[in-house]
Amino acid sequence: MDKRNGCPHAALASNATFLSAIFVVTLILVRLLYVVYCSGRPLSKRSSKPISTLIILGSGGHTAEMLNLLAVLQKDRFKPRSYVAAATDNMSLQKAQLLENSLVAEDGTKASDNTAQFMKIYRSREVGQSYITSVWTTLIALAHALWLMIKIRPEVILCNGPGTCIPLCAIAFMFKVLGIRWSSIFYVESIARVRRLSLSGLLLYKLRMADQLFVQWPKLQQQYPRAIYVGRLM
Amino acid sequence: MEGEDKRRVVFVTVGTTRFDSLVKSVDSEIVKQELFAKGYTHLLIQLGRGSYLPSKCEGDDGSLGVDYFTFSSTIAENIRSASLVISHAGSGSIFETLKVGKPLIVVVNEDLMDNHQIELAEELADRKHLYFASPQTLHQTISDMNLSSLIPYSPGDATPVAKHINRFLGFPDD
Structure with a gap:
């Protein structure tokens, strides 16, 4: 019984870890693309x-x-x-x-x-x-x-x-x-x-x-x- | 003073490199004869890290005077007082010579692997700003060269690059 109860929790936990890992990686990738997109473009604010x-x-x-x-x-x-x-x-x-x-x-x-x-x-x-x-x-x-x-x-x-x-x-x-x-x-x-x-x-x-x-x-x-x-x- | 006026020095520089095949080449009889035939009176060689030592010679007996040193902080002065410069393909020596308008033969070091500096010497030779040789062909280049056909090099200008950087950062144009 214990075993059967434990399994879904463990699966859920590992699922959550997996999802948050994907989330973080996606976030970094999006940020990376944004930085690459912005690099090479003139700065919008006028420097003084x-x-x-x-x-x-x-x-x-x-x-x-x-x-x-x-x-x-x-x-x-x-x-x-x-x-x-x-x-x-x-x-x-x-x-x-x-x-x-x-x-x-x-x-x-x-x-x-x-x-x-x-x-x-x-x-x-x-x-x-x-x-x-x-x-x-x-x-x-x-x-x-x-x-x-x-x-x-x-x-x-x-x-x-x-x-x-x-x-x-x-x-x-x-x-x-x-x-x-x-x-x-x-x-x-x-x-x-x-x-x-x-x-x-x-x-x-x-x-x-x-x-x-x-x-x-x-x-x-x-x-x-x-x-x-x-x-x-x- | 009379003697000073007639002094026509060929300055040879290898920078901080080791380039014995160039030093051997300029020290060879055939190259010295060609230089003497062209009216040069003295040969001053900067040896760098090389180990080959040319034989010194006073040059008052109707032949080329030969002198050398290893390194000096006054290369610019040597270039200015020379009538002809023979240099390795380093961009520092090349532009230092072109800047003061001295005729230049660049000799490429074929012993270096992946020597991208050949690119620069070839490009500038194509544009007739200098002559381009190897240690083996140096004597031929000297005998064939016609210094009046060289085109003076007009130095570059960093202002457009600076302007570009300023615009990119949003600084107003002056």
């Missing part, structure tokens, strides 16, 4: 306040391109600015610091306004590292990216490869889905990419994580119709 900006510097030529973009960006709109570079990259943050110092020098009275911060991030994979150990290092890089994103909580992310930006963009996208923070991600593909997107560019494009993806050659734009070509940075 400055927006906190995360700038990811990719080393070498990538950093040079990013600094060219920053040179023409209105600094009073994009602030405070946080710069992130790979832990193994010794040059990029120095260059960004030089740029920020020159801004303070230009505009001495507002020095206190100029709240730029500089941070380093662990890379998920160094050149030549084995794929087995890179599983572990990727997890560490993701955790570090999560920590940095919680600290910075940017509304705008500017990045241009290589892979340093991927964990940060993934966390930013997760924040969007979870409703923690809405950030607009702008990715500029390297000028060195003429025929094909880089792996980072391809990921952000295919997974629709970048709101706007710029390429620097018209040829490349023809292959990726959602990409934008409005000229070169270099």
Whole structure:
């Protein structure tokens, strides 16, 4: 008797668990689709306040391109600015610091306004590292990216490869889905990419994580119709 | 001062890479002869991480002077004072040279797998902003090159990208 009584209850309970699991999954999926739909669409409210900006510097030529973009960006709109570079990259943050110092020098009275911060991030994979150990290092890089994103909580992310930006963009996208923070991600593909997107560019494009993806050659734009070509940075 | 005026330096740079086959190629007699025949007087090589060392030479006996160093923070200065730049295919070196309007031969490192940087060098060579060679064909490129046929590179402008970003975020146009 007990057994027979217990069975329907258990079935009911497991049914409820099953249904609520489906409900939660559906909710997440709907939210995911909504976020993908909204990403890539211009923000509807007209901005007037400055927006906190995360700038990811990719080393070498990538950093040079990013600094060219920053040179023409209105600094009073994009602030405070946080710069992130790979832990193994010794040059990029120095260059960004030089740029920020020159801004303070230009505009001495507002020095206190100029709240730029500089941070380093662990890379998920160094050149030549084995794929087995890179599983572990990727997890560490993701955790570090999560920590940095919680600290910075940017509304705008500017990045241009290589892979340093991927964990940060993934966390930013997760924040969007979870409703923690809405950030607009702008990715500029390297000028060195003429025929094909880089792996980072391809990921952000295919997974629709970048709101706007710029390429620097018209040829490349023809292959990726959602990409934008409005000229070169270099 | 007279001597300084006649100095025509070829600056070779491999950036932070290891590119011994390029250094060997510019150090070969055939390439040095072609450069000398074109009126260049000195060869300055930045070796990067390579292990091949060229032989230094003063160059006052009617041949090309050869000098080298491994790394320097003043590459930009070396480029500015050069009459010809021979570079690896890194975008940093390429644009640094084009920006100051120096004639450029980009030599591609065929030892690198999946070297996407070839794309950029080829595209810019198609547009006649530079010459494109391999370590094996460098001497031929030097002998065939006609620097007056190169088209000066006009630097890009980030303003349209910035404008796009501003519009997306709802900032008013200036």
